[in-house]
Amino acid sequence: MPLHFQSDKPIYLQIVDTMIHEIVRGRRFPGDKLPSVREYAVEVGVNPNTMQRVYRELDARQITKTKRGQGTFVTDDEETIQQLREQLKQRYIDSFLTDMTGLGFTIEEIISSIDKEKGGTSDDSNQ
Amino acid sequence: MIQISNVSKRYSIHQVLKQCNMTIEKGKIVGLIGENGCGKTTLLKVLAGILRPNHGRIDGIHENDRSRFISYSPDNSYFYPYFTIEALMDFYQDVYEDFDRDRAESLLHFFELEKKQKIRHLSKGQAGRVKILITIARRAPLLMLDEPLAGLDPMVKQKIIKSLIQFIDLEQQTLLMTTHELMEVEPLLDDVVVMKHGTIIEQSSVESIRENDMVSLQQWLENTY
Numbered sequence: 001m002p003l004h005f006q007s008d009k010p011i012y013l014q015i016v017d018t019m020i021h022e023i024v025r026g027r028r029f030p031g032d033k034l035p036s037v038r039e040y041a042v043e044v045g046v047n048p049n050t051m052q053r054v055y056r057e058l059d060a061r062q063i064t065k066t067k068r069g070q071g072t073f074v075t076d077d078e079e080t081i082q083q084l085r086e087q088l089k090q091r092y093i094d095s096f097l098t099d100m101t102g103l104g105f106t107i108e109e110i111i112s113s114i115d116k117e118k119g120g121t122s123d124d125s126n127q
Numbered sequence: 128m129i130q131i132s133n134v135s136k137r138y139s140i141h142q143v144l145k146q147c148n149m150t151i152e153k154g155k156i157v158g159l160i161g162e163n164g165c166g167k168t169t170l171l172k173v174l175a176g177i178l179r180p181n182h183g184r185i186d187g188i189h190e191n192d193r194s195r196f197i198s199y200s201p202d203n204s205y206f207y208p209y210f211t212i213e214a215l216m217d218f219y220q221d222v223y224e225d226f227d228r229d230r231a232e233s234l235l236h237f238f239e240l241e242k243k244q245k246i247r248h249l250s251k252g253q254a255g256r257v258k259i260l261i262t263i264a265r266r267a268p269l270l271m272l273d274e275p276l277a278g279l280d281p282m283v284k285q286k287i288i289k290s291l292i293q294f295i296d297l298e299q300q301t302l303l304m305t306t307h308e309l310m311e312v313e314p315l316l317d318d319v320v321v322m323k324h325g326t327i328i329e330q331s332s333v334e335s336i337r338e339n340d341m342v343s344l345q346q347w348l349e350n351t352y
Contacts, residue, residue: 007343010334011314042293045285046314047156049297050334 011046012053019058023074024085030076034064128152129174129269129301134183136169143169144180145326151187151269154297158312158333159305160348161322167305168202170322171271174303175199188269195225198267200258202274202305208247212240212257216264223265230294231264237290252283259287263294270295272304276311284311291315309345319344321351 005011022028034055035043041051055072058064062080066072075081100110129151136144144166151157159167172178174185176193190196206215212235220226235242238256249257255275263270276284288311295302306312313333321329329351336347 005314007346008337008341010337012334038293042289044314045289045292047317048292049155049317050314053334 012050012057015044015046015051015054016057016061016063019054020063020084020088023063023081024088028074030074030078030081032074034072034074036071129185129187131170131174132184132186134170134173134180134185136166136173136178136180143325144173145324147183147322147325147327149320149327149330151301151303152318153268153301155317156291156295156297156302156315157304157318157320158309158316159303159320159322160307160309162352165322166325167322168273169325171199171201171273171303171305174269175271195223196267197269197271198223198225198262198265199271200262200273200275202277204254204258206246206257206261208245210246211243212246213242215246215257215261216242219261219264223267225266227264227266230266231260234260234264234290234294237293238286252279255279255283256287259290263291266296266299268300270300270302272302274305274307276306276308281311284308288312288315309348310343313344316344321348323352 005014019028028034034040037051037055038048040054041048044051055064055066059066059072062075062077063084064072064074097107097110101107131147131149131151134144134147135142147166147170159170161167169178173180174188174193175197188196210218216226216228216231216235219231220228238260240253240256240260244253246254246257255278259272259275262272275287279287291302292315304312316333318330318332319336320327333344336342336344340347340350342350
């Protein structure tokens with residue numbers, strides 16, 4: 001399925017992010033083989049040169065490993081994947097807090113709302 | 128790499144190209160953009176060897192006969208209306224050594240076209256796809272498409288863009304295309320070249336526009352123009 005891209009960020013970085021999301025969500029497993037550069041370029045609808053850059057970047061960040069003549073594989077290093085999870089969590093929390101404090105909410109208000117939200121859902125499930 | 132240096136072209140008193148300078152790197156997909164009448168088509172014709180420039184030079188095309196180096200699709204229709212698609216493919220196979228029949232057949236299938244259909248009976252969308260098929264089935268080092276997406280519906284546009292990604296061999300080939308469909312082609316292009324009033328005012332990599340200017344191609348063009 002073709003992806004939709006934000007206009008203010010390089011496409012290759014957006015595809016790298018998509019790949020990280022897929023790994024964290026468990027849509028791609030440790031050790032999984034990725035499609036070839038061209039296959040994935042066709043699937044996503046981008047220039048193969050851009051996709052080549054995505055694969056280079058993923059390798060450089062050790063999220064994937066390219067084995068000569070065999071293809072590119074998701075890392076099977078649990079620690080790396082755990083790190084990706086943590087980074088992603090931190091990023092979403094940061095952006096959430098920036099938005100909320102920007103709207104004028106205090107940290108206390110935010111935390112109490114989250115507690116209420118959490119309490120609310122667990123109450124529902126108890127009934 | 129193809130280098131265009133100080134190319135100018137005049138029709139009687141009309142100066143259509145003025146001191147054009149640009150570089151086309153091997154293996155890239157390059158978009159030539161700019162308002163109607165700014166000289167994009169004329170520049171392609173000069174590159175294709177159909178027009179002779181009054182001044183300037185073009186380096187990097189190592190053939191006396193440009194049509195051996197360049198597979199060019201003009202924006203008007205130019206196929207015999209009484210040909211079938213199959214006859215058209217046979218014709219191109221006879222004329223061009225680099226015509227890859229297997230690639231042509233795969234494209235035919237990809238575009239869901241019928242071999243036996245006559246050119247004159249094709250819809251606009253089908254005719255657009257046949258032009259792409261014939262042009263990119265060649266293994267020529269430089270492919271040039273003039274307005275390949277103009278006037279086509281969004282589905283056909285996407286199909287054509289996919290075909291360019293899937294069938295062009297960027298290890299061996301380079302693509303230069305003119306277009307106004309910036310939103311659609313943005314993920315396809317490596318580089319963009321901007322023309323205005325017969326000259327080239329800007330050349331940039333698309334990813335660096337996003338990275339440095341943090342805007343879309345469309346927005347960047349509006350700022351540049």
